[in-house]
Amino acid sequence: MKRLLLATLAAVGAMAALPAAAQFQKPEDAIKYRQSAFTVMGNHVGRIGAMASGRAPFDAKAAAESANIVATLASLPGTAFGPGTDKGMPNRAKPEIWSDAAKFKAANDKMIAEVAKLDAAAKSGSLDAIKAAMGAVGGSCKACHDDFRAEKYSN
């Protein structure tokens, strides 16, 4: 049993990036990770947005679950824009992410802060509070996309 456990742990461990500084072995891993986090976040922001705009019936429990998912993931993409992760697989990262890193960090921090407020609003169960928070979340998404996300994918 112990040997099986150790073998399983070794196999799982092999999936992780070895260097302590980087959680990603290849630029492709970082790109895939950040795109994946954004995909799940976008889906759940969309679900809350549908409720906030009246396109879907308000379900307080579902909204709170989605907001918790978005808040849990919000800080992840920003960890995966390390040097050299502009190429490796098709992605939409603009060069300004690295050439204007301070502005990019500010935009990322703003998103994280607004998502935290959305999470608190959703936990309160108030649709009006969710609507207000969603406006700011949507604004933070759009601002960062406008400045740092290209129209088309490049490799």
Next chain:
Amino acid sequence: MKRLLLATLAAVGAMAALPAAAQFQKPEDAIKYRQSAFTVMGNHVGRIGAMASGRAPFDAKAAAESANIVATLASLPGTAFGPGTDKGMPNRAKPEIWSDAAKFKAANDKMIAEVAKLDAAAKSGSLDAIKAAMGAVGGSCKACHDDFRAEKYSN
């Protein structure tokens, strides 16, 4: 008793039918969503696995954060294997996901349960508890991949 049973069945039916059908406009959206959730989960299981196997230094706070991310995402992929989501973009879902849906659900439920135990172990801060939980998590990942994930992508 019969009315209670019928009401229960109706409620279960609604739970099963609503999320998958309503939250994804196209099969491609569901495939991308479940692949994205698995990508982020795999990365963070890998980080904990690296600590559990001694390939990375143990960082209790980082392990707990990763376990929380995995636990928050664990129930998401299972909502995105609705009928018709076998095709739409390249993916590795085997036909058995739909032809042996009960077994797939059991494998998915097992993973969710083991991830919840990992989350509790990581919150405790005990590396030994994390190691024990990781063995079961890794086993649940492997069992489901063996039965329901194809070697190669198909469209």
